[in-house]
Structure formats: structure tokens, C-alpha cells
Amino acid sequence: MSYRRFGQTNLSLSVFSLGMMRCLASEDVAEQTVRRAIALGINHLETARGYGKSEQFLGAALQNGLTRSQLYITTKIAPTPDAETMERAIDESLQRLKVDYLDTLAIHGLNTWEHLAWVEAENGCMQAVRQAMADGRVRHVGFSTHGFLDVILAAIATNFFEFVNLHYSLFFQRNQAAIELAAQKDMGVFIISPADKAGLLYTPPQTLIDLCAPFSPLELNYRFLLSNPAITTLSVGAANPTELDLPLMKATQFLEAEAASALARLQTQQAQTLKTDLCSQCYACLPCPEGIHIPEVLRLRNLTIAYDMTRFGEYRYRMFENAGHWFPGNKANRCNDCGDCLPRCPENLDIPTLLRDAHQRLNGKPGRRLWQD
Known part of the structure; x- marks a missing residue:
């Protein structure tokens, strides 16, 4: 497993993170998945209040013999128009996770101009986040986003945040400018769903398999992403331990000549098939x-x-x-x-x-x- 500095947080995160949105089958399955991830070298576990019982399941796993000090825990909480609601949400997440502090808290789904206004408001949700950072309940703050690029750039430009979670992949490069701006501001970059929402790459069509050979489409996307030094870590949304098959665990060169050739084939195929469309x-x-x-x-x-x-x-x-x-x-x-x-x-x-x-x-x-x- 490789590790990278998560921007100005100075946390050293594994280049793969366990995203727990799909770890919802049972408390036992969630714990098995977490343990398998740790055994593979993953040290960053990411959940959210909106992920069903994910926070509770992770909290139970943390209480069952896992070494908290060797792990970095992120949860995500939706933006709120007032500080009081965010204050309650932070404390509820800490209780569900059964921890005294969060290594990182992300404002979850900063997707619209209205959400950004809530963040920038004097008595908005960031007031509660800053208080939680001051008293040690939260150590670092960032945001996740599914929004348009102009909203993402504006959120980064506030200088409120130490990291950003966003969509970016071989098949969706619109947010490249956001990654570049985040790098300029020394922010960590966490890539959301580089398998599922990047193209259902666990189950690719044969045409895509052939174009990406000798790599699988999923592995080629991982290599493309991790060839960018501004990107810290990729989310792996495993539902159970068997889905933690990570082909790049020990890779050190992420974009060699063979991968570059595959990328060129993809571009040629797109130009030839779509032509003037x-x-x-x-x-x-x-x-x-x-x-x-x-x-x-x-x-x-x-x-x-x-x-x-x-x-x-x-x-x-x-x-x-x-x-x-x-x-x-x-x-x-x-x-x-x-x-x-x-x-x-x-x-x-x-x-x-x-x-x-x-x-x-x-x-x-x-x-x-x-x-x-």
C-alpha cells in the first residue's frame, strides 16, 4: 500500500480509502469489511450521517478491538443554514461512532449556491464546525461535492477547507480545474466512487475491456487517477470483504507506457465512432x-x-x-x-x-x- 500526504491536514492517508456507503448489510459484515481493509493497509475509513446505519456499524467495529490511533475516521454531515443544527449533528455522529473526535469532517454535498451561502453565513454551519475544531471534537474540515464546477471552485476559494471530496475519473475530467486549484491551496483531494459512478467499472462491457488491455478498465482508471500527484486517495465502496480486490496495492508506477497506449486507444475510438457528433x-x-x-x-x-x-x-x-x-x-x-x-x-x-x-x-x-x- 502507498500513502500520500492529505494536503495541509498533514495526515498520511492510504491511496485507497474504505468508503462505507454500501457497508449496510449488518454490523458483522461491516466489521469484517473494515478489518479486511485494515489488513490490506487501508488507514482511512469514510462514512456519513446519510449512509443508513453506517456510522453505528463503524462505531461498533471500533469498539471491538480495533486500534483507533492507527486509523483516520471521516464522517460527512450535510450543510445547514444555522449553527445549532450542525452542532447537534456533530455530537450525534460522535455518539454513533463512539469516538471522542473526528480526524476529518466533511460538509456533505456542498452542491449548490444556497449551500455555499449557508457555509459563508456568519451564523451558519461553519460556526459550529469551528467551535468543534477549537474544542478538539473535529481536527480537520473539508467538503464533499456533486455540484457544478463553478460552485466547487467558489467553495475552494473560501479558504475554509483543508480537503475536498469530488468526482473525477478517466471518463469525467470536468473537475480538473478544481483539482488544480485545490493543489495550489495545499488541499487534500479525495476521489468519490472511481469504480461505480466512474463507469460501472467492476462490470465493464467487452469493448471497453479490449480497449483498456492489458489492464482492466477499473485498474486503468486507478492508474490514471493516481498518476496525478495532487490526488491523495480513492474511495473503494466495498459492501463486504470480498469486494476489496485492489489491483494497485503495491504499484509504484501508475502510468507506464502500456497504460498510456490504452488511453490513446480510448481517445482514438471515441473520435472514430462519434466523428462530428x-x-x-x-x-x-x-x-x-x-x-x-x-x-x-x-x-x-x-x-x-x-x-x-x-x-x-x-x-x-x-x-x-x-x-x-x-x-x-x-x-x-x-x-x-x-x-x-x-x-x-x-x-x-x-x-x-x-x-x-x-x-x-x-x-x-x-x-x-x-x-x-
């Missing part, structure tokens, strides 16, 4: 009067056509209109051909036609996140 993800088409998240819809279409990532495309597309600020945007069938986006597209894409095609390919039964407002 390739969306470059510049986001110039937004905002859409109908609230369609045009770039994300077209990204899912890109992946479906180029790499046969249809299951992933359907999985994410069905989240639209069903997950609130965690995955914002309306479905593409709401397009009314107003043409507002057309003059802003540098590729001159026929966006309404591509939106209709994406909806036809990817629509199905709606899906929801584990938690939802």
Missing part, C-alpha cells in the same frame, strides 16, 4: 431554458456509442429528475427545439437531435440515490 464537454451550451443538463446527457451518449457503456449510461441517465441537487437536470425529452444552445456550441453540434437520440438510447425506469432530499 462528439461533445467535447465545454459546457458552453448551458444554461438550458428547459433545465436539461446538456453536457452530461451528451457525455453519457459519448460513452455509450464509443465504448458500449450502455448500462452505465442508462444507470446515470435515469437519475435525472430523481435525485435533486445530487444529480441535477431534466431528461433530454424536455427539449422543445428552441435552439438557444446552438449558437453557443463551438463544435456546431445539432444538439436537439443528439438529445433526442440520447433519450431514446438511455431512458428507462427512474433510479434514486441511497439518500435523497
Whole structure:
């Protein structure tokens, strides 16, 4: 296992962290998963108030012979408009985890401008967080986000935070600017869901397997991410001990010539299959009067056509209109051909036609996140 400095926190975290969102089967399974992770060299365990009984399960495991001083514990708490609510939430999380302090607390889901306003308010949630840091209940603070890049950059620019948890992967590089700004400010960077929400990479289509060879798509994504020194750690969301199969535990070179060749093949495949329909993800088409998240819809279409990532495309597309600020945007069938986006597209894409095609390919039964407002 390799370890990296988590920005200005100066914590030395394993490059893989155990994310406990899916460790919900039972207290016993959660403990077995935690013990397996520790045996593999993982020293960072991450949970949240919104993850069912995850905090309670982790608390029980910590009370059953695990050495707390050798582990770093993160929990995440949603932003609140007032300090009192956050104060109660911090104490409740400490009680559930059965610990006296949190190594790191993340404001969970700082996704909108309203959330950022709560954070910046004089009597908002950060007042309680600062008090908890002053009295030792919390040692370091950061934030997690599923928001748009401009919100993430603004949150980083507040200088309130020591780390950021965000989405970024081989197949979603929109947040590169946020990682660069975080590095400039010496913030730790934690990558959310580099397997599941990065492309259902545990169960990839054969086309993607062939393009990524000799690596699995999951391993290639890990190598891509860890080749960036600004990235500290990747979340591994195991539901049980058997899912902790980490191919890069002992790797030291994360992006060798073979991996670079695979990345080049992926780019060539995308260009050849999509041709003049390739969306470059510049986001110039937004905002859409109908609230369609045009770039994300077209990204899912890109992946479906180029790499046969249809299951992933359907999985994410069905989240639209069903997950609130965690995955914002309306479905593409709401397009009314107003043409507002057309003059802003540098590729001159026929966006309404591509939106209709994406909806036809990817629509199905709606899906929801584990938690939802």
C-alpha cells in the first residue's frame, strides 16, 4: 500500500480509502469489511450521517478491538443554514461512532449556491464546525461535492477547507480545474466512487475491456487517477470483504507506457465512432431554458456509442429528475427545439437531435440515490 500526504491536514492517508456507503448489510459484515481493509493497509475509513446505519456499524467495529490511533475516521454531515443544527449533528455522529473526535469532517454535498451561502453565513454551519475544531471534537474540515464546477471552485476559494471530496475519473475530467486549484491551496483531494459512478467499472462491457488491455478498465482508471500527484486517495465502496480486490496495492508506477497506449486507444475510438457528433464537454451550451443538463446527457451518449457503456449510461441517465441537487437536470425529452444552445456550441453540434437520440438510447425506469432530499 502507498500513502500520500492529505494536503495541509498533514495526515498520511492510504491511496485507497474504505468508503462505507454500501457497508449496510449488518454490523458483522461491516466489521469484517473494515478489518479486511485494515489488513490490506487501508488507514482511512469514510462514512456519513446519510449512509443508513453506517456510522453505528463503524462505531461498533471500533469498539471491538480495533486500534483507533492507527486509523483516520471521516464522517460527512450535510450543510445547514444555522449553527445549532450542525452542532447537534456533530455530537450525534460522535455518539454513533463512539469516538471522542473526528480526524476529518466533511460538509456533505456542498452542491449548490444556497449551500455555499449557508457555509459563508456568519451564523451558519461553519460556526459550529469551528467551535468543534477549537474544542478538539473535529481536527480537520473539508467538503464533499456533486455540484457544478463553478460552485466547487467558489467553495475552494473560501479558504475554509483543508480537503475536498469530488468526482473525477478517466471518463469525467470536468473537475480538473478544481483539482488544480485545490493543489495550489495545499488541499487534500479525495476521489468519490472511481469504480461505480466512474463507469460501472467492476462490470465493464467487452469493448471497453479490449480497449483498456492489458489492464482492466477499473485498474486503468486507478492508474490514471493516481498518476496525478495532487490526488491523495480513492474511495473503494466495498459492501463486504470480498469486494476489496485492489489491483494497485503495491504499484509504484501508475502510468507506464502500456497504460498510456490504452488511453490513446480510448481517445482514438471515441473520435472514430462519434466523428462530428462528439461533445467535447465545454459546457458552453448551458444554461438550458428547459433545465436539461446538456453536457452530461451528451457525455453519457459519448460513452455509450464509443465504448458500449450502455448500462452505465442508462444507470446515470435515469437519475435525472430523481435525485435533486445530487444529480441535477431534466431528461433530454424536455427539449422543445428552441435552439438557444446552438449558437453557443463551438463544435456546431445539432444538439436537439443528439438529445433526442440520447433519450431514446438511455431512458428507462427512474433510479434514486441511497439518500435523497
